[in-house]
Amino acid sequence: MSLSKEDYPISVLYNFELGDFSPKEKTIARRVSYLSKMFHDRTAAESLIKQGDPVVYETSYYGFKTSLSDMALGVTRIQPGKVGDEYFMTKGHFHEAKNQPEIYFCVKGEGYLLLETIDGEFQAEKWTEGTISHIPPMWAHRTINTGMGLMVFVASYHLSAGYSYEAVEKNGFKKLLVERNEKPELILNDKRKR
Amino acid sequence: MSLSKEDYPISVLYNFELGDFSPKEKTIARRVSYLSKMFHDRTAAESLIKQGDPVVYETSYYGFKTSLSDMALGVTRIQPGKVGDEYFMTKGHFHEAKNQPEIYFCVKGEGYLLLETIDGEFQAEKWTEGTISHIPPMWAHRTINTGMGLMVFVASYHLSAGYSYEAVEKNGFKKLLVERNEKPELILNDKRKR
Numbered sequence: 001m002s003l004s005k006e007d008y009p010i011s012v013l014y015n016f017e018l019g020d021f022s023p024k025e026k027t028i029a030r031r032v033s034y035l036s037k038m039f040h041d042r043t044a045a046e047s048l049i050k051q052g053d054p055v056v057y058e059t060s061y062y063g064f065k066t067s068l069s070d071m072a073l074g075v076t077r078i079q080p081g082k083v084g085d086e087y088f089m090t091k092g093h094f095h096e097a098k099n100q101p102e103i104y105f106c107v108k109g110e111g112y113l114l115l116e117t118i119d120g121e122f123q124a125e126k127w128t129e130g131t132i133s134h135i136p137p138m139w140a141h142r143t144i145n146t147g148m149g150l151m152v153f154v155a156s157y158h159l160s161a162g163y164s165y166e167a168v169e170k171n172g173f174k175k176l177l178v179e180r181n182e183k184p185e186l187i188l189n190d191k192r193k194r
Numbered sequence: 195m196s197l198s199k200e201d202y203p204i205s206v207l208y209n210f211e212l213g214d215f216s217p218k219e220k221t222i223a224r225r226v227s228y229l230s231k232m233f234h235d236r237t238a239a240e241s242l243i244k245q246g247d248p249v250v251y252e253t254s255y256y257g258f259k260t261s262l263s264d265m266a267l268g269v270t271r272i273q274p275g276k277v278g279d280e281y282f283m284t285k286g287h288f289h290e291a292k293n294q295p296e297i298y299f300c301v302k303g304e305g306y307l308l309l310e311t312i313d314g315e316f317q318a319e320k321w322t323e324g325t326i327s328h329i330p331p332m333w334a335h336r337t338i339n340t341g342m343g344l345m346v347f348v349a350s351y352h353l354s355a356g357y358s359y360e361a362v363e364k365n366g367f368k369k370l371l372v373e374r375n376e377k378p379e380l381i382l383n384d385k386r387k388r
Contacts (some may be wrong), residue, residue: 003315008315011321011327013324066330068293069293071297101263125203131208136258137263156297
């Protein structure tokens, strides 16, 4: 077997304090403006955007593409905060490929992983430091930080999984995670059309 | 789409102190006797076996098998210790499937990941807390604890990767990791036939 440069082992270093790793291929930062239509309180979102449009989350990637495989690593850091009464969260997505799962490992902070199928099956996983969740194929997934500090999770998946945002952008998730009496509570998403 | 019971999301909880998670499917413990032929100092191995045959490492598994996918989680805890001058280590294996990579995340301790192809390409990755390594397909892999405490890593892979131990059992790895002047040092494996 003749090896290409991409077929050799690679290591990166994750920093548990910072919630970040290096080297990495790229980091994408998502601000309130990018997510404004996902939060149910649009007025609160507009107000935050005017106040400086803070970063809600950042995701850093490393794709371990070889001539035979395509595993990848992602680290997502969600800031603590709320838009109105709704906690900072990721946009959420389905995988484009229908047979692609993913593993999420919550390494810092606390929050929730929301999951939903296209047929409306819904599941909420409560996360604490150390929770490891398996996301089966065909389940949209969104993560939410309900804590006072950063929430960070490490993801392991395949590049061939791809992303599909359309369904989530159109309908959001079935339930929203909002603060009620200083505690997180799942409520039905009024704006859900179906 | 109709979901089977196995197609729902699952979470487990990893404990950073203990280096273990629950619930899990099974744990396998490997003692010196299981590995005795892998260490270069057979006399030291025999002596340790007579002194109680200590556990060298334990691996706990959870297979996230769904009707569409087969990702899995493994957590391996290597005890601190040596057989003669050679550090406690895993046996090491190739994947049976030729196109299956794996991601290892060192969450505790320090040590090395040794990698080798069937053609004798060799690579040693130095691990510290936070190192994340990608193991490309067709590379045998072994982990070694060179620290004073537990070394723990979390693995993400596919059940269909399978295990192949034959080449490693027959020839070992090209290099051994031994203590020299109180530091880890890679030396050539004399017993290597080729």
